[in-house]
Amino acid sequence: MTIPTSLITLVLGMVLVLGGLWVGQNVNLLPVDASSNAPVYDALFQVLFSIGTILFVGVTGLLIFSLVRFRRLPGDQGDGVAIEGNLPLEILWTAIPAVVVLFVGIYSYDIYERMGGMTPLNGHEAMHGDASSLMLAEHQSHGDAMAAPALLREGPGSSSTLLADDPGEAQPERVWGGISSAAGDALPVELTAMQFAFIFHYPDSSITSGELHVPVGRPVQLRMEARDVIHAFWVPQFRLKQDVIPGQPTVMSFTPTRPGTYPIVCAELCGPYHGGMRTNVVVHEQEAFEAWIRQNAPAAPSTVALAAAPPTG
Amino acid sequence: MTVASPESFQGSLQPQGWLRYFSFSLDHKVIGLQYLVTGFIFYLIGGALAGVIRTELASPISDFISRETYNEVLTLHGTVMIFLWIVPVVNGGFGNYLIPFYVGARDMAFPRLNAVAFWMIPPAGILLISSYFISGAAQSGWTAYPPLSITTPAAGQVVWILSVLLLGGSSIFGAINFIATVLKLRQPGLKLMQLPMYCWAMLGTSILVVLSTPVLAGTLILLSFDIVAHTGFFNPALGGNVVVYQHLFWFYSHPAVYIMVLPAFGLVSEILPIHARKPLFGYTTMVYSILGIVFLGLIVWAHHMFTSGTPPWMRLFFTIATSFIAVPTGIKFFNWLATLWGGKIALNSAMLFSCAFIFHFVFGGITGVALAQVPFDIHVHDTYFVVGHFHYIVYGGTVFVIFAAIYHWYPKFTGRMLNEDLGRLHFLLTFVGFNLCFLPQHWLGLNGMPRRVAEYDPAFTTLNQASSIGALLMAISTLPLLYNVIWSAFRGQVAGDNPWRALTPEWLTSSPPPVENWVGAAPLVHEPYAYGVPADQIDLNATSGRDLWSDGRS
Numbered sequence: 057m058t059i060p061t062s063l064i065t066l067v068l069g070m071v072l073v074l075g076g077l078w079v080g081q082n083v084n085l086l087p088v089d090a091s092s093n094a095p096v097y098d099a100l101f102q103v104l105f106s107i108g109t110i111l112f113v114g115v116t117g118l119l120i121f122s123l124v125r126f127r128r129l130p131g132d133q134g135d136g137v138a139i140e141g142n143l144p145l146e147i148l149w150t151a152i153p154a155v156v157v158l159f160v161g162i163y164s165y166d167i168y169e170r171m172g173g174m175t176p177l178n179g180h181e182a183m184h185g186d187a188s189s190l191m192l193a194e195h196q197s198h199g200d201a202m203a204a205p206a207l208l209r210e211g212p213g214s215s216s217t218l219l220a221d222d223p224g225e226a227q228p229e230r231v232w233g234g235i236s237s238a239a240g241d242a243l244p245v246e247l248t249a250m251q252f253a254f255i256f257h258y259p260d261s262s263i264t265s266g267e268l269h270v271p272v273g274r275p276v277q278l279r280m281e282a283r284d285v286i287h288a289f290w291v292p293q294f295r296l297k298q299d300v301i302p303g304q305p306t307v308m309s310f311t312p313t314r315p316g317t318y319p320i321v322c323a324e325l326c327g328p329y330h331g332g333m334r335t336n337v338v339v340h341e342q343e344a345f346e347a348w349i350r351q352n353a354p355a356a357p358s359t360v361a362l363a364a365a366p367p368t369g
Numbered sequence: 370m371t372v373a374s375p376e377s378f379q380g381s382l383q384p385q386g387w388l389r390y391f392s393f394s395l396d397h398k399v400i401g402l403q404y405l406v407t408g409f410i411f412y413l414i415g416g417a418l419a420g421v422i423r424t425e426l427a428s429p430i431s432d433f434i435s436r437e438t439y440n441e442v443l444t445l446h447g448t449v450m451i452f453l454w455i456v457p458v459v460n461g462g463f464g465n466y467l468i469p470f471y472v473g474a475r476d477m478a479f480p481r482l483n484a485v486a487f488w489m490i491p492p493a494g495i496l497l498i499s500s501y502f503i504s505g506a507a508q509s510g511w512t513a514y515p516p517l518s519i520t521t522p523a524a525g526q527v528v529w530i531l532s533v534l535l536l537g538g539s540s541i542f543g544a545i546n547f548i549a550t551v552l553k554l555r556q557p558g559l560k561l562m563q564l565p566m567y568c569w570a571m572l573g574t575s576i577l578v579v580l581s582t583p584v585l586a587g588t589l590i591l592l593s594f595d596i597v598a599h600t601g602f603f604n605p606a607l608g609g610n611v612v613v614y615q616h617l618f619w620f621y622s623h624p625a626v627y628i629m630v631l632p633a634f635g636l637v638s639e640i641l642p643i644h645a646r647k648p649l650f651g652y653t654t655m656v657y658s659i660l661g662i663v664f665l666g667l668i669v670w671a672h673h674m675f676t677s678g679t680p681p682w683m684r685l686f687f688t689i690a691t692s693f694i695a696v697p698t699g700i701k702f703f704n705w706l707a708t709l710w711g712g713k714i715a716l717n718s719a720m721l722f723s724c725a726f727i728f729h730f731v732f733g734g735i736t737g738v739a740l741a742q743v744p745f746d747i748h749v750h751d752t753y754f755v756v757g758h759f760h761y762i763v764y765g766g767t768v769f770v771i772f773a774a775i776y777h778w779y780p781k782f783t784g785r786m787l788n789e790d791l792g793r794l795h796f797l798l799t800f801v802g803f804n805l806c807f808l809p810q811h812w813l814g815l816n817g818m819p820r821r822v823a824e825y826d827p828a829f830t831t832l833n834q835a836s837s838i839g840a841l842l843m844a845i846s847t848l849p850l851l852y853n854v855i856w857s858a859f860r861g862q863v864a865g866d867n868p869w870r871a872l873t874p875e876w877l878t879s880s881p882p883p884v885e886n887w888v889g890a891a892p893l894v895h896e897p898y899a900y901g902v903p904a905d906q907i908d909l910n911a912t913s914g915r916d917l918w919s920d921g922r923s
């Protein structure tokens with residue numbers, strides 16, 4: 057009794073798809089998730105991994121099968137069959153990737169939206185009354201009350217002049233946006249990146265620190281600026297990365313979800329010590345965070361650490 | 370004929386014998402081999418630099434070379450591999466050797482420009498390498514992003530710019546020549562849609578070169594002004610904008626990845642049908658997919674800048690455009706699989722390397738489509754995941770094809786076969802070494818190792834050491850190749866004119882071919898892939914291709 061080829065193909069195809077889905081559900085290649093957008097990211101990863109596995113195993117399987125099944129036997133000088141093409145087939149394998157890619161694109165757009173990547177933060181898109189620009193405005197007033205951010209702003213390429221070209225924009229400064237999922241009562245933190253360190257400043261409590269300390273569950277809004285060259289702020293456990301670009305203040309926000317200590321890594325080549333440009337983010341329980349603030353808050357607002365930083369050249 | 374025969378001219382003006390490979394030769398075959406050998410020497414240099422990198426990374430602390438030196442080595446490695454190995458070899462090397470044959474011409478359209486284009490490469494390469502010894506090489510990576518490239522030592526960076534400008538100029542000259550040759554030097558009666566696929570690949574590539582390389586040149590000239598004359602084009606301290614540089618740079622450098630891989634697609638399209646004894650499947654869709662890749666390749670550059678504060682609409686647009694490149698690329702891969710299907714596949718070294726190319730490129734293409742998704746990329750951008758991705762593409766893809774092409778065309782270049790056993794040993798070592806080196810890097814990137822670092826979290830030591838062992842295997846794998854290529858040139862089995870019984874025109878002449886490619890009239894090949902039993906019932910064993918296609922003179 058012979059089993060028809062079409063049946064075998066069908067069964068193999070189903071095994072492949074189910075296997076791919078199973079593998080996608082069970083891969084464990086990512087570090088622990090510690091921010092609210094990490095699980096969203098991991099869901100996307102699983103989908104991409106499933107699709108990738110199905111395609112890769114399918115193509116590789118076909119390749120190896122052909123190499124074995126159609127190998128030339130010793131002494132055989134003949135030719136294969138003279139098939140020059142097959143339009144329906146070619147249309148099929150144009151359509152399949154097109155559909156897959158379209159699906160992946162729409163799905164990842166949705167993920168991106170959920171991670172807060174589409175939140176308009178740029179001067180052109182920001183609308184008054186929009187939550188993010190309100191947050192920004194509030195954040196700005198925090199900044200104005202303190203001395204340190206003024207120091208930041210006088211850094212190279214302060215972009216306040218740019219705004220003058222923007223009629224109808226009342227915002228004091230043009231700010232670029234990264235991922236921004238925070239809503240409501242965000243903890244503002246200012247990040248200054250320089251060769252070869254990250255400096256964090258808490259405008260609310262005037263703390264300046266080489267490590268980022270945040271409470272679990274509360275959104276954090278990072279306002280980032282670079283002093284010299286481009287750096288990048290990356291926390292693998294948060295699945296978040298944002299370049300910190302001189303002359304381009306950037307806002308990014310996230311919500312830590314898991315207490316612990318995670319690395320902050322500079323991901324953009326910034327000079328000889330780029331590989332050593334690392335620090336930690338410590339995610340505290342709420343009380344522990346308050347304790348940390350109390351311990352570290354200076355008696356009077358001080359900017360010693362920042363003012364001591366060398367000027368850029 | 371009343372005209373003096375070309376041979377006697379050559380004899381008086383040009384050196385003969387091996388000396389002509391060191392001369393300003395106008396022969397496209399000599400120039401092709403000049404590109405190939407020069408490129409290979411730079412491959413060995415770039416490979417040695419990679420060895421230095423992997424040695425440093427065998428331990429998590431910076432203990433082998435200084436951090437500055439590490440960045441110099443890193444920059445030189447990337448620049449040498451891209452601009453002095455891959456681009457010159459898949460374009461200049463094979464392009465010059467094969468394109469005139471394929472269009473039925475005796476040389477390229479502009480032989481002198483061709484020689485100039487080649488002779489710009491050795492000085493540029495020597496300049497680049499010597500900067501390391503004289504002033505210290507550039508330290509800002511092959512991307513040379515300002516402000517870093519403005520603040521690192523100026524001498525090395527300026528020499529780097531000069532060198533890349535020379536190489537870019539060479540590449541543009543070459544591209545103009547290929548476009549003119551393919552469009553204007555075709556034999557009368559030979560239609561565009563009858564050309565071997567490599568011609569289409571080179572036409573597409575050359576269009577990309579001509580459209581995008583001048584943008585890189587302009588950008589680098591502005592960058593050099595910033596460095597030397599302290600202008601502020603890209604210097605935020607002087608009101609410049611660093612992100613503009615990134616846009617301009619990637620406007621060239623994304624197309625550049627296709628400049629590196631489209632010719633490889635073309636070469637594989639020549640190799641597979643011959644060793645599978647089947648026509649190339651889906652010629653027309655192959656041509657349109659090349660054109661589709663060329664078009665899409667020009668509008669995806671910002672996918673390298675998803676974390677640079679690009680506006681949301683831009684991220685969306687570039688995600689979608691990038692993802693769609695997978696469609697024409699997918700067509701090509703399915704067509705190659707269909708070419709193999711039902712063939713009589715010779716599992717020789719050329720075929721093994723070609724199939725490994727398919728294997729690696731599919732993997733790199735899948736990670737590429739993943740990288741095109743902004744939310745995915747935000748985590749892995751500038752990490753070892755990306756290093757893994759593009760090495761699967763550039764090494765696992767293009768370099769494997771170069772090796773396949775060497776095994777395939779060596780008999781044409783020299784008239785002798787390469788040793789098959791050594792070829793398979795070379796394949797095995799390269800395949801295992803390559804995958805051992807680059808597969809673990811994907812995991813490293815996902816879990817927190819950024820790229821371009823001389824030191825890293827000790828938790829990543831084991832996989833980095835595995836990767837370094839893979840690199841060592843790859844270094845060892847060049848030995849059988851080198852030995853094979855040199856030994857076979859003298860002792861290899863004599864190949865005969867057409868050992869693969871191929872139908873493309875470069876095989877329808879002697880091996881190695883005479884100066885003007887064919888002694889008699891050039892053959893007019895309308896069907897370069899007419900393998901397979903039914904087509905006209907040609908008995909290929911009884912007749913040689915030359916009898917069939919030339920006018921009978923020999």
Ligand code: HEM
Binds near residue numbers: 629762
């Ligand atoms: C299906 C096709 C491909 C897609 C969708 C794709 C996508 C991408 C994306 C999105 C990146 C940026 C990753 C990042 O830096 O975060 C990237 C990087 C890169 N790709 Fe691909 N790619 C594809 C094919 C290729 C090809 C054909 C080549 C070269 C022959 C290539 C070489 C590179 C290189 C060299 C980089 C890194 C550049 C750098 O930052 O130094 N890729 N690719």
Ligand SMILES: [Cu+2]
Binds near residue numbers: 287288326327329330
């Ligand atoms: Cu860095």
Ligand SMILES: [Cu+2]
Binds near residue numbers: 623626669672673
């Ligand atoms: Cu790209």
